[in-house]
Amino acid sequence: MSSAKAEPVLEMQGISKTFGPMKALSGVAITAYGGEVHALMGENGAGKSTLMKILSGAYTPDRGGSIKVGGETVPHGKPKAAKSMGVAVIYQELSLAPNLTVAENIFLGNERASHGIVNRGQMRTATQPILDRLGVDFKPSTPVSDLSLGERQLVEIARALSANARIIVMDEPTTSLTSRETDRLFDVIAGLKAENIAIIYISHRMEEIYRLADRCSVLRDGSYIGTLQREELNADRLISMMVGRELSSFYKKEHVEHDDEDIVLEVQNMSDGxxxxxxxxxxxxxxxxxxxxxxxxxxTELARLIYGADKATSGKVFLNGKDVTPQSPSVALKKGIVYLTEDRKKLGLFLDMTIADNINICVMAGDSGTAGIRNFQTARERAENEVERLSIRTQSPFVNVGSLSGGNQQKVLLGRLLEVSPKVIILDEPTRGVDVGAKSEIYRLIDMMARQGMAVVMISSELPEIINVADRALVMREGAIAGEVTSGPGQPIDQEAIMRLSTGTRSAA
Known part of the structure; x- marks a missing residue:
């Protein structure tokens, strides 16, 4: 497909959006062609979601802009009109009804009926060819509650296809998927491209953009920065466009490595059976x-054993040479070992509580005097200090954590752990689901922890993160440590060595 010769299926011109005094979008323009994946990138708050909600009709833009699909103008602020003209948006939080079947979800709001009665058999019959197009192995009659997250994502795509979508927007579609489910989704996207459907793909993951995108447009602070062709995509240009600074300032690694005698954490023969x-x-x-x-x-299972969140069948944990093998997270916390979960929303934060309460929750017992009355002034000052130290973007420490962006939520969780003054901090996927600017800030915090003398264990699925932030890397395969990859003076950690150990393959002779 040659974008230069083809007519665009989507044209958005001069799109602006104001919320009260805040300008969320300013004169943004974007085009998309049938049979291409057009990536849309930018930090949280750059305006990506606002732009897509305007496309879907969920938001009405300011006066002056225009949206055309197939050359026809799409009326502003009318979701049904946008859908009828072929626009489908699959949001990060899926909008399926788990108590209904696949077919019932696909036709939800557009049910097939005979004589005023919903005809489920007709909906199942109409659903099967769509599922066949996607190559899935579940049935139209399968309850959505029985499906994995990856399969539910495919139901959303099937719903879009049932409405004859010409443009499908995918907002962070792989956030909760396994690598196998991600590969399957990418195969489906390739099939949609072959059917001349335009895919607008929103993701923070660079490797996905390199793998999928035919073109990539970047927004920053509500403004359109530019569009790169596939052959122009590279980390230096993308990061510079997204955050306004070069890649050289992205990763932070200024701490000094210590001698082998400075062992803080030692894990011996840890197993869970x-x-x-x-x-x-x-x-x-x-x-x-x-x-x-x-x-x-x-x-993650190894981290949870070290922290005492799960029971080990064998193994010991030593802190500065002393056996501190924890039987519970509370014991680990008292000993100076803390753990940042990979799932901050379900297992880490109290989303309906304030930033201040989340930061103070592990140390608030120490705020009570002899009369048992909590010193709220101390708690407030502690929260304000962490907000400043960690550059948490908020109007007040008393804003609910659930209203913050992913990167700021992660920094609140880090602030809570740092208040314990830990000796060991285990970070499980510390930058998952955060934008590129927040990633850079979290790398700065990790470097700060190391400079303060903490022993930092960082679990990550992103190889650039391991290579540029860690001093050395352990590689796990099938529950065991397959090996260790170290960096030398002026030499980074070897990415190929990590992949060989991860997959169990040998290097070429």
Whole structure:
């Protein structure tokens, strides 16, 4: 497909949007062609979601802009009109009804009926060819509650196809998917391209953009920055466009590595009898130890054993040479070992509580005097200090955490852990679901922790993160430590060595 010769299926010109005093979008223009994946990138708050909600009709833009699909003008602020003209948006939070079947979800709001009665058999019959197009193995009669997240994503795509979508917007579609489900989704996207459907793909993950995108447009602070062709895509240009600074300032690694005698954490023969097998390693004072491996290799399970969140069948944990093998997270916390979960929303934060309460929750017992009355002034000052130190973007520490962006939520969780003054901090996917600017800030915080003498264990699925932030890397495979990859003076960690250990392949002779 040659974009230069084809007519665009989508043209958005001069799109602006104002919310009260805030200008969310300013004169944004974007085009998309049938049979292409057009990536849309930018930090949280750049305006990506606002632009797509205007496209879908959920928001009405300011006067002056225009939207055309197939050369026809789409009326502003009318979702049914946008849908009828072929626009479908699949949001990060899926909008399926789990108690209904696949077919019922696909036709939800547009049910087939005979004599005023919903005809489920007709809907199942109409659904099967769509599922066949996607190559799925579940049935129209399958309850959505029985499906994995990846399969539910495909139901959303099937719903779009049932409405004869010409443009499908996918907003962070792989956030909760396994690597196998992600690969399957990418195969489906290739099939949609072959059917001349335009895909607008929103993601923070650079590797996905390199793999999928035919073109990539970047927004920053509500303004259109530019569009790169596939052959122009590289990390330097994308990051510079998104955050206004060069890649050289993106990763932070200014801490000094310590001697082998400065071992803070030692894990010996840790096992759970199932997913973790006889793992041993050490971490030194002021060191960032990366833990890499494929999804399902046992990285998170190992972290939870060290922290005492799950019971180990064997193994010990030593802190500064003393056996502190925790039986529970509360014991680990008291000893100075803290753990940042990979799922901050379900397992980390109290989303309906304030920033201040979330930061103080592990130390608030110490705020009570002899009369048992909590000192709220101390708690407030602690929260304000963390907001300033971690550059948490908020109007007040008393704003609910649930209203913050992913990156700011992650910094609140880090602030809570740092208030414990830990000796060891285990970070499980610390930049998952955060934008590129927030990633850079989190890398700065990790470097700060190492400079303060903490032993940092960083689990990550992103190889650039391991290579540029960690001092050395453990690689896990099938629950065991497959090996270690170190960096030398002026030499980064070897990415190919990590992949060989992750997959169990040998290097070429």
């Amino acid at each position: 199932h997913k973790v097998k006889n793992c041993s390693f050490t971490v030194r004072k002021g060191e960032v130890l990366g833990v890499s491996g494929l999804v399902g290799s046992g990285r």
